[in-house]
Amino acid sequence: MADRLLFTKTGRARYISHLDLMRTFQRTFSRAKIPIKHTEGFNPHPFVSIALPLSVGFSSQCEILEFGLLEGTSHEEVPERLTAAMPEGIIVHRCYPAERKLKELRYVNYIMTFDYPEGRPQETEPAMAALLGRESLVVKKKSNKAKAGFTEVDIIPLVRSWRMECQSDTMMVDLVTSAQNPGLNPDLIRAAFCAEYPEYTPDFVTFHRRDVLDGEGKAFR
Amino acid sequence: MNRTLEYILPKVQKPARYTGGEYNAVVKDKREVDIRYALCFPDTYEIGMSNLGCRILYGVMNQRPDVWCERCFAPWGDMEEEMRREGLLLYGLESGDPIADFDIIGFSLGYEMAYTNVLNMLDLAGLALRSADRPDFSPLVVAGGTCCYNPEPLAPFVDFFVLGEGEEVTLEYIDLYRQARDEGWSKEEFLLEAAKIEGIYVPSLYEPVYRPDGTLESVDIKPGSGAMETVTKRIVQDMDKAYFPVKTIIPSTEIVHDRVMLELFRGCIRGCRFCQAGYAYRPVRSRSPELLAKYGKEAIEDSGYQEMTLSSLSSTDYPDLLPLCDDLLDYCAPRDIGLSLPSLRADTFSMSLMERLQRVRRGGLTFAPEAGTQRLRDAINKNLREEDLLTSCRTAFAGGWSGVKLYFMLGLPTETDEDVLGIADLARKVYFTWREYSPNKARGVRITVSTSWFVPKPHTAFQWEAQIPVEEYQRRVNLLRDALKRDKSITYNWHDPQTSYLEAILSRGDRRLADVLEWVWAHGGKMDSWTEYFDYQRWLDGLAACGLDGGFYAHRERGRGEVFPWCRLSTGVSTDFLWREREACYQSVTTPDCRTRCSGCGANKLLEGGRTCG
Numbered sequence: 001m002a003d004r005l006l007f008t009k010t011g012r013a014r015y016i017s018h019l020d021l022m023r024t025f026q027r028t029f030s031r032a033k034i035p036i037k038h039t040e041g042f043n044p045h046p047f048v049s050i051a052l053p054l055s056v057g058f059s060s061q062c063e064i065l066e067f068g069l070l071e072g073t074s075h076e077e078v079p080e081r082l083t084a085a086m087p088e089g090i091i092v093h094r095c096y097p098a099e100r101k102l103k104e105l106r107y108v109n110y111i112m113t114f115d116y117p118e119g120r121p122q123e124t125e126p127a128m129a130a131l132l133g134r135e136s137l138v139v140k141k142k143s144n145k146a147k148a149g150f151t152e153v154d155i156i157p158l159v160r161s162w163r164m165e166c167q168s169d170t171m172m173v174d175l176v177t178s179a180q181n182p183g184l185n186p187d188l189i190r191a192a193f194c195a196e197y198p199e200y201t202p203d204f205v206t207f208h209r210r211d212v213l214d215g216e217g218k219a220f221r
Numbered sequence: 222m223n224r225t226l227e228y229i230l231p232k233v234q235k236p237a238r239y240t241g242g243e244y245n246a247v248v249k250d251k252r253e254v255d256i257r258y259a260l261c262f263p264d265t266y267e268i269g270m271s272n273l274g275c276r277i278l279y280g281v282m283n284q285r286p287d288v289w290c291e292r293c294f295a296p297w298g299d300m301e302e303e304m305r306r307e308g309l310l311l312y313g314l315e316s317g318d319p320i321a322d323f324d325i326i327g328f329s330l331g332y333e334m335a336y337t338n339v340l341n342m343l344d345l346a347g348l349a350l351r352s353a354d355r356p357d358f359s360p361l362v363v364a365g366g367t368c369c370y371n372p373e374p375l376a377p378f379v380d381f382f383v384l385g386e387g388e389e390v391t392l393e394y395i396d397l398y399r400q401a402r403d404e405g406w407s408k409e410e411f412l413l414e415a416a417k418i419e420g421i422y423v424p425s426l427y428e429p430v431y432r433p434d435g436t437l438e439s440v441d442i443k444p445g446s447g448a449m450e451t452v453t454k455r456i457v458q459d460m461d462k463a464y465f466p467v468k469t470i471i472p473s474t475e476i477v478h479d480r481v482m483l484e485l486f487r488g489c490i491r492g493c494r495f496c497q498a499g500y501a502y503r504p505v506r507s508r509s510p511e512l513l514a515k516y517g518k519e520a521i522e523d524s525g526y527q528e529m530t531l532s533s534l535s536s537t538d539y540p541d542l543l544p545l546c547d548d549l550l551d552y553c554a555p556r557d558i559g560l561s562l563p564s565l566r567a568d569t570f571s572m573s574l575m576e577r578l579q580r581v582r583r584g585g586l587t588f589a590p591e592a593g594t595q596r597l598r599d600a601i602n603k604n605l606r607e608e609d610l611l612t613s614c615r616t617a618f619a620g621g622w623s624g625v626k627l628y629f630m631l632g633l634p635t636e637t638d639e640d641v642l643g644i645a646d647l648a649r650k651v652y653f654t655w656r657e658y659s660p661n662k663a664r665g666v667r668i669t670v671s672t673s674w675f676v677p678k679p680h681t682a683f684q685w686e687a688q689i690p691v692e693e694y695q696r697r698v699n700l701l702r703d704a705l706k707r708d709k710s711i712t713y714n715w716h717d718p719q720t721s722y723l724e725a726i727l728s729r730g731d732r733r734l735a736d737v738l739e740w741v742w743a744h745g746g747k748m749d750s751w752t753e754y755f756d757y758q759r760w761l762d763g764l765a766a767c768g769l770d771g772g773f774y775a776h777r778e779r780g781r782g783e784v785f786p787w788c789r790l791s792t793g794v795s796t797d798f799l800w801r802e803r804e805a806c807y808q809s810v811t812t813p814d815c816r817t818r819c820s821g822c823g824a825n826k827l828l829e830g831g832r833t834c835g
Contacts, residue, residue: 012222012242013473015230020237020474027471027525028244044557045527057231085525087473088242204228 003069005078006094006221010059013089018053024087025065032085034078037068051102052179052212055187060209064105064221066098096221105220107160107213108179110186114171114202124200125166128173131193132162139192141185155192158184171202179212223317229303237474238266239300241314244471245523247283247290248315254289256395258282259313259320259360261328263338264750266294271478273532274366275329276466278387284464288395291315291323292470295338295748296345304345311345321346325361325398327391328379330368333727334720334750336375339364340742343378350739351377352425358408361398365391369422370454370501371679371787374727374734376424380408381415383422384790385454386487388464390420416448420455423448427789429732435773437731437784453791454501456827460486460508467519471526480528480561481520483513485545488824488834489534490815493591494602494682494802495633498534501680501792503824504834505815510541514548521558528559537566537574538814540835546574567605567613575617586617589628592636593643600635600809602682602802607647614651619658624667625651631697631715632675632689634806641697644670645704648711655710666710672701673716676725679787680794682802687778688725691718719757720750725775726764731786734774736767795823 009016016024026046029036038044051064069075078095086092114124131137137155145151160176177184186207194201214220222240230236251257260279262269269275269292282290291313296304304311310319320326326346328339340350343362349355352362364372365383372382383390394415401411416423426448430438442448457463465484472479488505489498517529529549533539546560553560562574567588575586590605592598598605614625629644648670655666674694677686689697698715705713727734740763748754764771779785781800798821805812812820815834819825825834 012240015236015240016473017235017237023475024473027527030525030527031244031471031523033522038557056236085244087244087471088246088248 002066002098003075004094004096004098004221005065005067005082005092006096007063007065008061008091008093009054009063009089010061010091011089013087014057014059016087017056018050022048022050024090025067028082028085029067032081034073034081035070037070051105052108052183054209055185055207058207058209062209062211062219064212066102069095094221100214100220103180104214105179105212106215107176107217108183108209109211109213110175110177111208111210112173112175112186112190113206113208114173114190115204115206116169116171116202118169118203120166120169120171121200124171124197124202125164127197127200128164128171128193131196132156132159132189137192139188139195141188153182153184153188155184155188158182159189174210176213176217223309223312225307225309226312226317229300229307229309232303233300234297235474237472238294239296239314241292241317243473245468246292246315246470247279249283249289251289251316251318253286255287256289256325256399257313257318257323258288258290258395259293259323259326260290261293261320261326261339261342263295263328263330263335263342264748265297266472266474267476269294269329270470270472270476272329272331273466273482273484274387276469277464278327278391280466280469281388281464282391282395285392285395289315291320293320293326293342295342298748298754301341301345301747310347311342319346321348321360324359324402325363325395328362328364328366330364330366330372330375332750333368333374333724334755336368336727336738337742337746337749339375340378340738341747344742350742352380353377355380356408358402358406358411361408361411363394367497367501368728370497370790370792371728371730371785372422372424373429373732373786374730374738376732377735378738379424380412381421381423383455384420384452385792386457387455388457390418390455393418394421413446413448416446419453422452422790424732429786431731431733435770437786437788439784440786440789449789451789451791453793453827456504456793457487457506458829460506461512463508465508465516467516468523469520471524478530479526480530481517481524481526482530482532483517483520484508485513485531485533485536485539485542487533490538490834491535491604492602492802492812492814492820492822494600494806495591495630495675495678497678497681500682500794500799500822502534503792503794503822504828505538507539507541507835510545510548513545514552517549518552521552521556527557528561529553530561530563532563535566536562538816542574567610586613586622586624587626587628588613590647591628591630592633592640593629593645593647594640596809597633597636597640597643599811600806601633602806602811604811604814607650610647611650611654614654615658618655618666619660621660623659623661623664624669626669626671627651629670629672630675631672631701632694634683634686634803635809636697638697638700641700642704644672644701645708648705649708652708652710668711669714670701670705670711671714671716672698674718674721676721676728678728679785680792680799682799682806684729684785684799685779685781685783685803688722688775690772690776691722694718720755722771722775723749723757723760726771727774729786730774733767733769737763737769740766793822793824793827798822 079092143151158178369382486507
């Protein structure tokens with residue numbers, strides 16, 4: 001089976017897109033002089049694959065990248081050597097042989113923070129609770145495949161659990177969503193909230209991926 | 222990261238362009254540096270980060286512990302809109318600090334259509350556009366790059382221009398700046414002193430005097446300023462001692478030239494009469510192959526790039542090209558690193574080289590014969606023979622290539638309809654070569670002929686020439702299009718004449734065009750090299766509003782005695798030589814390349830200790 005990296009993507013690195021991040025990893029393995037497996041075929045290139053693509057602008061402390069470590073490098077030395085050759089904001093924590101299949105990755109824990117620098121209206125908390133407490137919440141989602149340019153998706157069945165923590169100027173939603181087939185981008189919840197309650201639209205929302213979980217709600221690695 | 226920036230970034234396209242933080246980006250402690258420098262490129266991140274000159278200057282400045290050089294690019298429209306709405310001033314990518322607070326702001330000027338971006342970036346920085354409206358000592362606004370060989374349209378906006386290669390002179394003016402700041406000089410006092418540094422042109426110390434017909438009577442030196450009669454460009458004397466950016470920023474997002482760039486030499490031995498780079502970058506100075514091979518390998522190791530390209534004006538003219546390529550190939554091939562060689566001449570030597578380099582057959586090859594007949598190629602001193610081109614095509618087609626792009630210019634001096642039709646003939650000969658030598662005709666062939674509209678440039682043999690009128694250009698395009706109509710395997714593309722006309726105006730323009738630039742900018746002009754933003758009518762309106770005639774700049778032939786707006790600036794190549802070259806053009810007489818025989822252009826005088834070019 002393949003090898004995996006567990007890494008953090010924060011700060012300025014949040015804005016590196018999925019494709020750019022894969023290219024960055026390919027180059028970083030090369031400059032850190034860590035030989036990895038290449039794809040086969042006409043135009044071989046270093047093979048890297050990111051378990052769950054992260055939206056541009058989101059931060060994460062639990063990103064997983066799959067690759068194949070070639071002989072000559074031990075797992076233990078990879079994190080430090082890679083991190084040293086990375087752009088600012090990407091920190092590799094662990095390198096280990098994969099022990100379970102990626103499809104066992106079932107849920108994602110996101111922290112969504114709504115910012116109200118001028119003060120948070122009291123009503124935002126019950127509003128969000130009402131929204132997430134619905135039986136069904138069908139929203140439009142952009143899609144390049146669908147003819148209409150969007151598809152419809154029901155948010156509620158894709159949210160496994162949620163809780164909130166509010167301060168005078170922030171509303172933090174701690175959210176566990178379905179990870180794949182289908183997954184849920186928490187930005188859809190922000191959009192639904194702002195559409196439903198335009199008067200409570202926050203100045204800004206940050207998204208942080210805190211953990212990826214298996215079917216039992218334990219950390220997936 | 223700045224909070225406002227964090228708010229903005231999720232709303233714009235490709236936000237990684239605006240964050241900095243890339244591998245090898247230089248971050249210093251601002252309390253420990255003495256000089257903050259903003260190296261500005263007046264185009265997008267993707268274009269600016271591909272510029273080797275900027276990478277060199279970034280490295281040269283940041284090697285100094287007391288200087289912190291940061292980068293700054295023109296934001297795309299969506300980003301600009303957000304910045305203006307949120308009141309976020311243009312900032313250095315490394316620190317995020319507003320560049321208006323820096324000591325020096327330096328622009329790289331490579332092409333005329335970026336001029337409006339210079340104004341827009343000054344405005345986004347929160348600075349007054351005109352030098353005279355920025356009385357404060359800092360930030361100084363300076364500019365370098367090829368356009369500075371005639372910077373007059375930008376003269377009122379920039380405090381001083383730097384002519385030639387910046388490796389040394391940049392540090393010299395930084396030192397002078399620091400002395401001036403520490404001793405409390407005024408901006409005027411500083412500029413008077415800066416004008417004494419070779420290669421620095423302070424436009425406010427020169428006053429153009431116009432005749433009633435709009436031509437220049439003279440460009441006068443401000444009395445008592447002590448400014449130089451002629452400002453001559455700076456060059457690096459020894460390329461083996463010059464800084465090379467082995468360790469350089471690796472962008473986290475895709476840029477235009479996303480690979481290791483290995484600069485073989487500066488200058489060009491060929492002397493094509495239309496080519497500004499060919500004259501302006503003289504004399505030829507090469508790096509040693511051993512050093513290049515070392516730099517190339519080190520740069521690959523540090524960057525993790527899988528591709529390397531050799532860069533120069535004409536790579537085939539590098540004397541040690543074969544041993545260098547062999548050396549690099551020994552390193553690259555086992556590591557799956559691609560080595561590419563642009564700027565090859567269409568001769569047999571280059572083709573055998575290409576075959577060795579490219580293990581994978583690419584779709585197409587590009588050649589630039591520039592003119593369709595031997596007579597006109599001789600007239601412009603493009604010393605490429607038809608036999609050479611056809612032999613190259615033969616080798617290429619026999620070797621499996623199935624496409625050739627051919628680049629030409631229309632409107633070159635002395636061009637006749639015969640020359641225009643000669644382009645069609647040449648393209649057909651290339652087609653017949655394919656029919657004869659292609660091993661696999663079923664695949665078909667793509668021959669692309671592209672023509673651009675010739676723009677006469679300052680400091681070339683054609684600086685006195687008129688650009689042909691647009692109607693005439695269009696007629697020649699139609700002539701060629703009709704001639705190629707029946708050839709289904711030949712595609713003909715022609716360059717839109719609008720930007721070429723504006724380039725012809727700006728490249729030989731005078732200081733009065735500054736008003737046009739400001740007008741165009743004030744009416745929304747920016748990113749003029751992008752079709753998304755370019756608006757031709759806006760430029761025509763700007764010229765009209767300022768009472769200037771574009772034809773005066775673009776379409777007027779100048780006499781031998783013409784006082785040029787750039788008459789105070791020298792590339793080291795003498796005007797007499799350029800005039801002789803022009804006369805040789807009208808006699809279709811070629812000039813040998815610099816290695817075959819020195820033609821006495823004068824640029825060798827820039828070399829210290831009477832060394833010869835090479």
